[in-house]
Amino acid sequence: MREGIEIALRVNNAGRSVTVPADETLLETLRERLALTGAKRGCNQGVCGACTVSVDGRPMRACLSLTANCAGAEIVTIEGVARDGMLGRIQMALEQTGAVQCGFCTSGMVIAAEALLRANPQPSAAEVQAGISGNLCRCSGYRTIVDAVLLAAAGGRG
Amino acid sequence: MDDGISSTSVGRSVLRLETREKLTGAAKYIADLSRPNMLHAAILGSPHAHARILSYDITAARAVPGVHAVLTGADFPDGRMGAFVKDEPPIAQEKVRYIGEPVAVVAADDEAIARRAAQLIEIKYAELPAIVRPEDALAEGAALVHEDLANYFMVYDAVRYGNVLSETTLSEGDIEKGFAEADIVVEGEFETPAQAHVAIEPCGALAEIDDAGRVTLWSANQSVFRVQANVCESLKLPMSKLRSLTPRIGGGFGNKMEAHVQPLVVQLAIVTRRPIKLILSREEDFETVRVRHPFKIRMRTGAKKDGTLVARDTEVLLDGGAYGDDSPGVLGYSMLMSRGPYAIPHARAHGRLVYTNKIRSGAFRGFGNPQMQFAGETQIDEIAAKLGIDPIEIRLKNALRGEGPWFLGQKLASNGFVECLERLRDDEGWRNRKAAAPKPGKKRGFGVAAGAHISGLLGTGAIVRLLEDGTVVLNTGAVDIGQGSDTVLAQICAEALKIPLDRVAVASPDTDGSPYNWGTTASRVTFTTGRSVALAAAEVETQVKSLAADMLECAAEDLELRPGGFVGIKGVPDKQLPLFVVSLQAHWRRGGPIIGHHSWVFDRPAVDPKRAVATGMPFRQIGVYSFAAQAVEIEIDDVTGKTDVVKVWSAVDVGRAINPASVEGQMDGGFVQGLGFALTEEVVFDRGRIVNPTLMDYKVPTALDVPHAMKTIIVEAREPDGPFGAKGVGEIGLVPTPAAIANAIADATADKSAVRLRRLPMTPERVLDAMLPPEDADAS
Numbered sequence: 001m002r003e004g005i006e007i008a009l010r011v012n013n014a015g016r017s018v019t020v021p022a023d024e025t026l027l028e029t030l031r032e033r034l035a036l037t038g039a040k041r042g043c044n045q046g047v048c049g050a051c052t053v054s055v056d057g058r059p060m061r062a063c064l065s066l067t068a069n070c071a072g073a074e075i076v077t078i079e080g081v082a083r084d085g086m087l088g089r090i091q092m093a094l095e096q097t098g099a100v101q102c103g104f105c106t107s108g109m110v111i112a113a114e115a116l117l118r119a120n121p122q123p124s125a126a127e128v129q130a131g132i133s134g135n136l137c138r139c140s141g142y143r144t145i146v147d148a149v150l151l152a153a154a155g156g157r158g
Numbered sequence: 159m160d161d162g163i164s165s166t167s168v169g170r171s172v173l174r175l176e177t178r179e180k181l182t183g184a185a186k187y188i189a190d191l192s193r194p195n196m197l198h199a200a201i202l203g204s205p206h207a208h209a210r211i212l213s214y215d216i217t218a219a220r221a222v223p224g225v226h227a228v229l230t231g232a233d234f235p236d237g238r239m240g241a242f243v244k245d246e247p248p249i250a251q252e253k254v255r256y257i258g259e260p261v262a263v264v265a266a267d268d269e270a271i272a273r274r275a276a277q278l279i280e281i282k283y284a285e286l287p288a289i290v291r292p293e294d295a296l297a298e299g300a301a302l303v304h305e306d307l308a309n310y311f312m313v314y315d316a317v318r319y320g321n322v323l324s325e326t327t328l329s330e331g332d333i334e335k336g337f338a339e340a341d342i343v344v345e346g347e348f349e350t351p352a353q354a355h356v357a358i359e360p361c362g363a364l365a366e367i368d369d370a371g372r373v374t375l376w377s378a379n380q381s382v383f384r385v386q387a388n389v390c391e392s393l394k395l396p397m398s399k400l401r402s403l404t405p406r407i408g409g410g411f412g413n414k415m416e417a418h419v420q421p422l423v424v425q426l427a428i429v430t431r432r433p434i435k436l437i438l439s440r441e442e443d444f445e446t447v448r449v450r451h452p453f454k455i456r457m458r459t460g461a462k463k464d465g466t467l468v469a470r471d472t473e474v475l476l477d478g479g480a481y482g483d484d485s486p487g488v489l490g491y492s493m494l495m496s497r498g499p500y501a502i503p504h505a506r507a508h509g510r511l512v513y514t515n516k517i518r519s520g521a522f523r524g525f526g527n528p529q530m531q532f533a534g535e536t537q538i539d540e541i542a543a544k545l546g547i548d549p550i551e552i553r554l555k556n557a558l559r560g561e562g563p564w565f566l567g568q569k570l571a572s573n574g575f576v577e578c579l580e581r582l583r584d585d586e587g588w589r590n591r592k593a594a595a596p597k598p599g600k601k602r603g604f605g606v607a608a609g610a611h612i613s614g615l616l617g618t619g620a621i622v623r624l625l626e627d628g629t630v631v632l633n634t635g636a637v638d639i640g641q642g643s644d645t646v647l648a649q650i651c652a653e654a655l656k657i658p659l660d661r662v663a664v665a666s667p668d669t670d671g672s673p674y675n676w677g678t679t680a681s682r683v684t685f686t687t688g689r690s691v692a693l694a695a696a697e698v699e700t701q702v703k704s705l706a707a708d709m710l711e712c713a714a715e716d717l718e719l720r721p722g723g724f725v726g727i728k729g730v731p732d733k734q735l736p737l738f739v740v741s742l743q744a745h746w747r748r749g750g751p752i753i754g755h756h757s758w759v760f761d762r763p764a765v766d767p768k769r770a771v772a773t774g775m776p777f778r779q780i781g782v783y784s785f786a787a788q789a790v791e792i793e794i795d796d797v798t799g800k801t802d803v804v805k806v807w808s809a810v811d812v813g814r815a816i817n818p819a820s821v822e823g824q825m826d827g828g829f830v831q832g833l834g835f836a837l838t839e840e841v842v843f844d845r846g847r848i849v850n851p852t853l854m855d856y857k858v859p860t861a862l863d864v865p866h867a868m869k870t871i872i873v874e875a876r877e878p879d880g881p882f883g884a885k886g887v888g889e890i891g892l893v894p895t896p897a898a899i900a901n902a903i904a905d906a907t908a909d910k911s912a913v914r915l916r917r918l919p920m921t922p923e924r925v926l927d928a929m930l931p932p933e934d935a936d937a938s
Contacts, residue, residue, distance in 0.1 A: 039183075040359070081182070104359040
């Protein structure tokens with residue numbers, strides 16, 4: 001068996017301690033050890049974006065991030081975006097524009113779009129397209145996703 | 159089936175039933191499932207395109223701590239599966255037929271151990287000559303990919319020989335006479351590549367065996383019933399010994415319709431008596447599942463000076479890859495589409511489908527139709543340009559009208575094609591398309607293409623149960639792969655029973671409990687399954703009325719269902735009962751629980767023998783027709799040759815939009831998948847090996863590569879057999895797309911000699927080469 005390193009993280013506002021091999025990815029830790037399966041393995045090489053989680057406020061590829069490098073980090077996964085049953089602004093907007101089809105890219109897309117709006121609260125459509133271009137969606141054609149981010153930026157008033 | 163009463167559910171863009179669980183990360187896909195004591199599996203793929211397997215040595219792999227089983231072809235039954243031809247074993251046996259074909263499978267405590275151990279399996283091969291190009295498959299003395307082809311069971315009367323798995327010939331009219339009448343003839347050779355489905359969710363499966371030896375199988379799939387059939391055929395299991403279920407599905411597009419790893423995990427579960435999970439990596443998903451058929455098409459189209467189309471002759475060669483899969487259907491269907499939605503009196507098509515030593519080709523959204531329309535719609539554009547006729551007007555002039563008939567003779571019960579063309583022509587955005595000046599450094603062009611697609615095929619059923627409290631469970635066995643069919647079917651059920659949508663629950667497909675459903679394919683769920691839902695609900699209505707007639711002391715014919723879940727006497731507003739009261743009576747006193755059911759198969763023949771001649775047709779009946787017309791605005795960069803699609807307009811006849819937002823979702827998503835096929839996507843082979851099996855090297859459109867301006871114009875030519883008039887929309891969005899973009903490229907370059915690209919994808923390099931004067935262009 002591989003050696004373990006003890007790592008303390010904060011995940012979705014709760015302290016978690018895990019003992020992981022040095023080469024374990026954050027995606028494996030979240031999915032296998034912490035039973036947070038919202039982040040998806042779509043390519044495992046950082047291209048599709050389905051594994052995107054927020055690490056210290058920045059969107060990160062969990063499949064390319066080593067858990068051992070995340071000591072003390074504040075991690076938010078899709079399971080931590082809604083609070084007390086209230087959807088986040090991006091989630092609400094995606095619901096309103098009917099953007100969710102198969103849902104496999106949705107977790108990563110929500111985290112990426114939240115980060116986009118934190119960095120640029122009033123983006124243009126072109127800026128939204130650029131901002132989510134690291135997250136592949138094969139179902140929607142992106143139109144309704146871009147509309148949702150613009151809607152969320154406008155405070156949910158379309 | 160449209161009673162004309164105003165709708166409470168049908169026609170509304172209601173929120174998808176499962177949206178919230180997908181938004182919060184709660185939705186469970188195959189990779190998210192686990193069972194107690196579960197083992198993880200990994201495959202070893204063949205390094206050779208074509209080779210005889212001489213020996214296996216699993217000693218080193220078996221000795222790895224944590225490994226519980228290593229199975230090779232010798233450990234599997236020798237059954238054969240396939241939708242049209244039973245030619246595919248559950249795992250490579252005796253020989254390998256493509257690079258990446260699973261030859262061994264390992265079960266271990268975790269995925270990493272299984273993957274490491276798989277690499278330690280030693281297999282000795284004797285290489286055989288590999289058939290890589292489809293032309294090589296036809297050569298005299300070519301190596302045979304399947305020596306036993308003549309003995310394989312086929313589900314239709316196939317013409318087959320050598321490496322030719324299926325040869326189909328279709329004709330109507332007199333092709334020689336047709337071309338003799340033509341004033342102008344265009345001719346061209348077209349080539350389309352393998353396209354990868356790239357559902358963002360890779361394929362995977364989980365199997366568990368119980369003490370009685372019965373297996374429960376969860377998998378990423380488009381049909382729990384096709385999974386059951388494929389596993390049981392290949393492993394020689396009675397179908398009753400396998401229960402096939404589905405979690406949420408992360409997109410399919412055809413990739414998950416037939417088998418992928420399901421037979422492997424079932425056999426491992428049988429051998430180890432432990433639950434087994436296998437999730438493919440992205441590379442394995444590219445290399446081992448299936449691709450869109452590469453097509454080579456030679457087409458000729460003849461027209462009179464006034465633009466009347468008189469003749470179309472089509473010759474196709476399909477690269478089917480190593481196994482039959484859905485290929486014979488794709489060949490026959492693409493040829494049935496070769497005349498397009500036009501009244502061309504003389505048409506002929508001849509096609510061959512060959513085995514090669516490459517990954518199998520199979521179902522992919524469009525099923526051969528986008529490839530065929532790339533050729534056909536390009537030629538209509540060429541004729542229009544040569545004759546100086548507007549591209550929409552030439553299509554209107556030749557459009558199939560009324561009941562058609564379609565090529566080979568099927569009459570059209572609903573046909574909104576002309577309206578699609580007219581609505582597109584009259585759209586304000588389209589009419590004002592040239593209002594703004596083109597951008598500097600760019601060539602601007604506009605392109606139009608059209609198409610039709612069926613919805614239908616094979617068996618379907620529905621069961622509607624009225625529970626004691628007046629709520630309803632709808633059970634169809636149709637898998638929602640993300641397109642929204644659960645919601646659409648619930649809308650149809652709620653509408654038919656006049657109950658609020660939230661009183662309908664949709665049962666998850668289960669081969670033990672659901673009525674048979676061939677699958678989520680052929681744009682068929684709304685049309686075929688929706689029809690069964692409406693008619694099963696009608697049976698519930700009949701039973702409710704029969705019981706309520708006794709309770710209200712009137713005749714059943716005098717009763718009506720009323721909005722909100724009531725049954726009452728017509729014209730007497732205060733004489734009514736809530737459905738739950740009737741249901742309670744049925745459960746406890748008389749009649750028995752109220753269960754409505756319906757099943758059917760589309761059975762109108764595709765070929766009218768009085769009009770047409772067809773040999774080697776893989777299906778006798780097909781379905782009803784949806785129609786689309788699409789227009790794009792593109793820009794080509796003068797320096798790089800890169801084509802950007804700026805706007806798209808699509809008019810689509812869906813019979814009736816049960817959920818308009820979902821119709822738009824299918825059209826948007828279909829268009830973008832077609833845009834990828836047209837401009838960037840190609841599975842590249844080097845001597846049978848896929849050289850770009852990663853998302854770094856295989857270019858799927860991102861949000862930056864697609865227009866934000868996508869408009870869908872919904873046309874509703876009610877289909878008499880469809881639920882509330884509906885027909886399918888799952889595939890048609892990409893059928894005209896490659897041709898529309900190619901025609902726009904020709905339009906953008908029309909000032910010199912129009913660039914007519916007949917090979918996909920239309921990469922910047924190919925566009926630039928074609929724009930350069932001949933002496934500067936590379937030969938490519």
